[in-house]
Amino acid sequence: MFKRSFRSQDPSRVDKSARLKKSGSVRDPQKLSKLQKSLTEDGLGPPAKNNKSLAPSPIVTLTVGREGRLFAAHEDVLCQSPFFAAACRGQYLEAQSKRISIPDEEPEVFSAVLEYLYKGDYYPRLLHNKHHNSWELEDAGRTPHASPNIENGGGRAVPSAVEATVFLSSCGQYLLRDTVVYCAADRYGLEELKRLALRKQGLQSGIDVGTILRSAQYAYAHTPDSDSRLRAHYLALIIRCRKTFKRSGTMQAEMEAGGSKLFFDLFVAMCNHLDDVIEVSNSRSPRTI
Numbered sequence: 001m002f003k004r005s006f007r008s009q010d011p012s013r014v015d016k017s018a019r020l021k022k023s024g025s026v027r028d029p030q031k032l033s034k035l036q037k038s039l040t041e042d043g044l045g046p047p048a049k050n051n052k053s054l055a056p057s058p059i060v061t062l063t064v065g066r067e068g069r070l071f072a073a074h075e076d077v078l079c080q081s082p083f084f085a086a087a088c089r090g091q092y093l094e095a096q097s098k099r100i101s102i103p104d105e106e107p108e109v110f111s112a113v114l115e116y117l118y119k120g121d122y123y124p125r126l127l128h129n130k131h132h133n134s135w136e137l138e139d140a141g142r143t144p145h146a147s148p149n150i151e152n153g154g155g156r157a158v159p160s161a162v163e164a165t166v167f168l169s170s171c172g173q174y175l176l177r178d179t180v181v182y183c184a185a186d187r188y189g190l191e192e193l194k195r196l197a198l199r200k201q202g203l204q205s206g207i208d209v210g211t212i213l214r215s216a217q218y219a220y221a222h223t224p225d226s227d228s229r230l231r232a233h234y235l236a237l238i239i240r241c242r243k244t245f246k247r248s249g250t251m252q253a254e255m256e257a258g259g260s261k262l263f264f265d266l267f268v269a270m271c272n273h274l275d276d277v278i279e280v281s282n283s284r285s286p287r288t289i
Contacts, residue, residue: 060088061099062110066169069107077117082189108166109184112177116193122181124163126200137203139163164204165211168218176201176215182230183222198229209248212237220262234262235269242270 057074064071075098078084087100102110112122124138166177178201185193216234223230238245245251255263 058098061097063099063101063103064105064110065107066103067107068101068103071107071110071114073114073117080117080190083187104170105184106166106168106170106180109177109180112181113184113188113190113193116190116196121196124200126196135199135203137163137200164207171218173214174211175218176204176207176211178204179215179219179230183219186223186227194229198233201230201233209245210250213250213254216262217260220260231262231265235266238266239269239273 057076059072060075060078062071062073063069075088079088084100115122127136127138128134129136164177165174166180167174168180178197182194182197182201185191185197212234216231216238219230219234254260
């Protein structure tokens with residue numbers, strides 16, 4: 001008797017719970033769309049994507065540098081760069097294996113570019129100090145600055161400045177890392193990465209004169225005349241630290257060697273700076289007829 005009454009009540013309970021589960025599992029498309037939109041606008045969720053982007057992106061293999069160091073990246077990530085977008089369309093891509101070869105690129109530099117394509121920044125990251133309302137580099141507080149002591153005839157900063165400099169096998173020299181990344185970003189058509197590298201470069205300090213001059217000459221050799229931002233950074237830096245540079249034997253040797261547009265631009269910039277100083281002083285002094 002008890003068994004039958006229990007069974008008679010059981011189907012209604014099961015049906016009711018099933019209806020509740022069924023109704024709870026169905027989401028209102030409009031509410032879901034509004035929720036996703038609000039999360040995206042607040043930066044709490046992933047950016048909205050169309051149905052096409054939900055498909056898995058092919059993996060592209062890249063061989064970088066003279067030794068052919070291997071990298072792997074998603075095709076849609078690489079295609080943020082016009083250079084790699086053209087390569088993935090078949091200009092440089094091997095049809096069967098989806099492989100791109102960049103023998104003239106430095107692996108460490110390309111690693112920074114690839115990190116930017118995935119994360120929007122590269123190490124050390126640029127951080128905003130809300131307390132001082134200023135920008136600073138990640139780990140800057142516990143990373144020693146480069147020492148003025150030099151090795152190899154003024155070419156190499158000591159290991160404590162490893163984040164500030166990178167060794168380029170193509171020229172056999174240590175250069176400022178952000179300068180090389182800036183020039184790579186110019187080759188790959190990544191304007192935002194150029195702005196990021198330029199801002200980071202302005203936060204470096206304690207770099208020896210030889211590294212600065214070599215990096216400035218590299219910047220002149222690997223940027224077009226129409227792009228003056230990085231060049232202007234070096235001209236302003238040398239003028240601002242002119243007392244240090246005029247005492248430098250490296251600076252004297254480089255200028256005596258000549259043949260660089262860097263020094264002509266520096267001469268013009270110094271003249272313009274001097275003219276501005278003279279004009280300001282004349283405007284403050286009384287004029288007589």
